[in-house]
Amino acid sequence: MSGADTAVRSGSAGTILLELLVPVLSFGGTLAGIFIRGLGFQFGIQYAAIGSVLGSCILAYLAWIRQKKDIVSLTTPIYAFIFFVVPSDFLPGIVLQLLFAAGLTVLLVRLKYRFGASDEPVPDATVLSESLRTYAERVRGLSSSLPPGSAERAGEVFIRFARGDYGDASREADLAVQLLGPAGGAEPLVRAFSIVSEQAAQMEQSLHLPERYLKFGPEYSSLLANPDPVPREEEEEYHTTLYNALLLLYAAAWNRAGADRDRLLACQDFALKLFTQ
């Protein structure tokens, strides 16, 4: 995913407040319970665990809003209910609550450092992401000059390739090349179809790097999602050529497609992986 799709990793003020509330409520509830009992008010110490229960719910929410989900943090409210629904004696109850509060705090730290910033946008599967939208806009002029049906074919090739049906993708791309033929203005797309056809057929047989393969010429560099200003390793260049071809097909399909946009959105996660910069 490009940097444009990742928000600043500082965390919003609201999220920071919620993160602080986890240890404050968890420990605070128990300490408040000890204090109130010390004043002479008698009540079941398990009620002091309300802070831990609220803290676990906040932790679960913080885990939910992250792009990468932490199942341990998500399930802490269940454990809070199991631990604290039963009445307990004073000392064991306090120890259990303090240990639970410490556990929530450790999980919060783990969540922050292993599961990404809370303000990374959770991809919305119903909306095209910014990097793909920007790229599609950049190559919109290409789509306006395409013969009818070629954009739909581009989408079909991309979807089949994303599903791992490399043989089908290769055959479909071959057919598209034949149908497009010498159509004026479609040369970049013809080249993209040819590259996908060649590499998909190669992948159907083996993953070995061929000695020769089709590439985009320098005249197409303005249309490529991953332009190539510096020399790459041969293998990296081979892969990047495929990614550029696939992204060009995706963008062409998106710019012309109507009903097929749902299917293209379903493959959006794969398209985003093809950006190398």
Place this chain on the structure above:
Amino acid sequence: MKIGKVDVKISILVIAVFVFFALLVVVSSFYSPDVRSQLYWMLPALVLLLVMPMALNYLSRKEYAELEPVYEREARPVRIRMINESMIGKIVKIEGVVESVRFQFLNRPQFIVADRTGEIPVKMFTNPPEDIRKDDLVEVLGSVIRRYMVVGDPVVNCVSIRRRDKDARSGGKS
């Protein structure tokens, strides 16, 4: 320990639990006649603490051994970067280097395997026949599933993970 053709292993955690409860039974039966009178069910229960995990391990290893030739036939070699949500359910073969190994002690190892195009978590629900370590070059057969079965990013549910010679890597691996 081999049962038939299946190499059965139990995790260190199971052994630790067995040792803990065995010591508990021994010490408490030494001090308490009440406990001694219950040994007729405690001792078999102790044995079951070892036997049941062994039996489960045998069953899962046997099942994976039977699945391996099926996956070998049907698996499609793919580059790791190509694996995505649209491939959920597909049987794949990937080759790469093990970047990290976790939870081997639970007989539920999780590997991060990387090739030149990317990396992906590989989860296994039993221990592999070979001892796979970090930096090993491996070949993985498995199916693409969601990380938490119904939600989450795509990961590989591994049926077989084998070490490959490092010499094989120079044979044109992409």
